[in-house]
Amino acid sequence: AQSVTQLGSHVSVSEGALVLLRCNYSSSVPPYLFWYVQYPNQGLQLLLKYTTGATLVKGINGFEAEFKKSETSFHLTKPSAHMSDAAEYFCAVSDQNAGNNRKLIWGLGTSLAVNP
Amino acid sequence: DVKVTQSSRYLVKRTGEKVFLECVQDMDHENMFWYRQDPGLGLRLIYFSYDVKMKEKGDIPEGYSVSREKKERFSLILESASTNQTSMYLCASSLHDTPSGANVLTFGAGSRLTVL
Numbered sequence: 232a233q234s235v236t237q238l239g240s241h242v243s244v245s246e247g248a249l250v251l252l253r254c255n256y257s258s259s260v261p262p263y264l265f266w267y268v269q270y271p272n273q274g275l276q277l278l279l280k281y282t283t284g285a286t287l288v289k290g291i292n293g294f295e296a297e298f299k300k301s302e303t304s305f306h307l308t309k310p311s312a313h314m315s316d317a318a319e320y321f322c323a324v325s326d327q328n329a330g331n332n333r334k335l336i337w338g339l340g341t342s343l344a345v346n347p
Numbered sequence: 348d349v350k351v352t353q354s355s356r357y358l359v360k361r362t363g364e365k366v367f368l369e370c371v372q373d374m375d376h377e378n379m380f381w382y383r384q385d386p387g388l389g390l391r392l393i394y395f396s397y398d399v400k401m402k403e404k405g406d407i408p409e410g411y412s413v414s415r416e417k418k419e420r421f422s423l424i425l426e427s428a429s430t431n432q433t434s435m436y437l438c439a440s441s442l443h444d445t446p447s448g449a450n451v452l453t454f455g456a457g458s459r460l461t462v463l
Contacts, residue, residue, distance in 0.1 A: 240387070263450060274351070274437055274454030275390075321390065325450045334405075335450050339389040 233258045235324050237338035245346050250294075250309040252341050254322035257303060262324045264305040265335065266296055269319040278320070281305065292316070317345045350374050353438050353455035360462050366425040368458050370438030377443045379421035380452065381405075381413060384435040393436075396421055397443055428462045435459050 238253040256262060266278040279290025286298040292315075296307045305322060322338040354369035372379065380395040382405075392405030394413040402413050410432060414422045421440075425432055436459075439452040 265450060267452075272456070274439070274456050275452070276454065277451055280451065323450070334392065334395070335452070337390045339387065 233324055233336045235322050235336050235338035237322050237341050239341055240339065241342045241344070243344040243346060244312045246314055247311050250312045250316065250343065252307040252320050252343065254305045254307065254338060255303055256305065256324045258324060264298060265323040266290065266307050267321045267323065269321065275321060312345045314345050314347065317343055350453050351438055351440055351455035353458045355458050356456065358458060358460045360428050360460065362429060362462060364428050366428050366460065368423040368436055370421045370455055371419050372440040372453070373419065374440060374453065375418070376440035378441045379415065380439040381421065381423045382437045382439065383407070384437055390437065393423065430462050433460060433462045
């Protein structure tokens with residue numbers, strides 16, 4: 232069965248510092264991988280996704296993530312944190328070979344705090 | 348620019364009451380989902396629907412039912428609300444023409460339900 236592990240339920244960084252949010256997955260087949268962000272009092276929105284091709288994917292607001300098959304990881308990074316990045320971040324995976332797959336497997340989320 | 352609308356942001360109900368949570372999307376999406384979000388537990392799928400009048404159980408369907416009479420509307424029903432159903436409920440929708448597209452979810456802002 233697929234699973235997603237987000238290391239660190241809470242991460243705190245200083246404004247301007249590197250943001251690194253970790254996500255590891257387990258899957259017996261090639262996965263699709265996603266990062267979603269939830270700002271306070273809002274629903275989730277897609278930050279970026281990996282399907283096929285280039286393993287480094289860029290998303291909105293300066294975020295990017297790299298798919299590393301050998302490490303089964305899809306860590307999210309941003310070179311310089313901004314106060315507006317404070318949010319909850321969710322990693323998710325789905326099964327590429329499941330045809331019209333409609334279900335995502337979600338990590339438990341990482342709450343990012345950005346300190347001035 | 349609103350795409351997924353949840354009718355109530357905050358509801359307070361009493362134990363045993365019947366509760367309806369309504370969700371409407373204007374993107375002509377085939378798939379619709381209901382999740383509940385609880386601290387430390389991430390997102391858990393309650394039910395989803397991939398077509399009008401179709402529904403499938405998610406991971407935690409007990410105590411819930413759903414209705415999808417029109418493509419744009421997906422309702423979550425708590426037949427007899429209990430205190431352990433106090434939670435944030437998130438509705439989402441997606442296309443199902445491609446596996447990757449099927450997992451690009453558009454979320455509503457959420458409905459926070461408190462059951463006393």
